[in-house]
Amino acid sequence: MGSALLPTLRQKREVDAAIRDTLDKVLVLRFGRAADAACLHLDDILAKSSWDISKFASVALVDMDSEEIQVYIDYFDITLVPATIFFFNAHHMKMDSGTPDHTKWIGSFSSKQDFIDVVEVRIPLVLQLSLTRMHFLREFCAN
């Protein structure tokens, strides 16, 4: 369901363009397979929350089985699926999720709110805003 609602990238140039051309927004790329159980769960969460975060983030799915995507699979060293990677202005954003690997988030999120929180917390980081200003912006966006 989630894979039908979100854009799925199958070619390298699509991924290139998504990373390069998503400006001043967090880009969330989910590397995985639509048939995988954990991916299905994550896709569902992503699809449900994509509208909520659409003002400051874009979500796209990347099909790992495409041959062209193997460049990215190798680059990000994706072994476990689903792997979620965050970008901002063509910068790969690292995160400390408690594992030794800070380059990606492995597995699904437990709830929609968890995912939104993870994406949201990136905004003050990348915009280098204080949290107060962030709350102000949030109010501003909501109204």
Add this chain to the structure above:
Amino acid sequence: MPPKPGKKPPAAELEYCELCRHHHDLGRRHRYGRKHRAKLEAALTTFRSKLSDLRRALLHGSPSPQPPLPRLWCPFCSTELVDLDNRSACSNAIYHLASGEHLKAVKDFLRKHGGGMDQVDSLRISEDEVAKWEKSCESLSKGAKTGTEGLIGPSLGPMKDIQNESTCDNLDSFAQTNIPSFSNTASYVVMPLQSPTNGAYHPISAACHGAFSSGSVSYSAPYGTVGLPITAWGSSETHEQQGVLSTNCFHSTGPEMKGHQSTILGNGPSPSISYAAHVQQSHSGGNLSSGPKANVHTGAPPPWLKANEHDPKNFLLRSCGPPLKGKLRKLNPKRVGAAWAERRRAEMEMEKRGEIVPETSDSSWLPNFGGVWQSGTRKESRKDFEKKLKHHDTKSNHELSLEIKPYISKRMRAGVDKSEQLGSHMEQ
């Protein structure tokens, strides 16, 4: 500073003695106490007996009546040297006991708790012994290799060597037998979690323990993947294939594994976090073992910048583009990637107008300075960047000057100067 003899020392601060396990305010005098000396003697004797066991069993190759202990507590470094019942695994302890830091720790310990410095050699393994042990190890492994080549069942050789041999060389047979082994991990300093700390996932790890293929063991050895549902995926895979093939790990799991997986996802208050911790596996570690590979861990240039063809048919996300047009002015000009965003936006506008923009992606945009994500402050990053920039500038200036000015030897220059001086003198 030791208190001067004859003078009553001032009331010292409370100190904790690890050996006696109590606090005291005696300062340095404490180590001459009877109880302390007895404890010290006991600790050193215990350690010496363990060390001699280890020496006898491993360095000299003679089997001791009791096998060496799987775990050895080093009281000097306060570390536990974990050894599995494997010859190569004991290397962890041996290398530690021969290391310089152990020597330093022993000296510190003896200085702190008393005991003569002449005991240092009896509390560590010398480098000669390590070299000898390595040689004997090599010869033994060679012998075992030739001895077990044609054997399928239990061989007459030493059992430890068989396991070692099979994990290192006979990967195929190992994958077929599905014997779980962490023997490779023991040679690394970082030990994997031997049992999951989260009680909810015990059954999974138990179910998956037997499912390790030999390839995955050697691939993910440095950080360990206890409880990671990976089944054996054939016997003929090599390490090079591992990166791609292991992506199938969730697919290749059996139905019972999938069942477990779904229980993980729907289980507990924060199941995803424990799940992520559960499947933790550092791929950088894997890469170290499978050779250097250009990826995000090694700092290779990202693939999205390698897009050499820059066709205007590029895919654009439906929701991307200039998203915050009205609020753009309000964005922090110092935000991450602001320069990139501005440049790319200009490029995209030019593309829309039909002007062809030359491909200008180079690696200079990368924040290859400082430690914004790893450590340190932004100020440090800035200093680092400025230093590098200055260095780069001087370098380029130097290159330029070299290009412009041809080399004139000192003698020539001196000759020219002299002739000039002479000329000026003549004029005067």
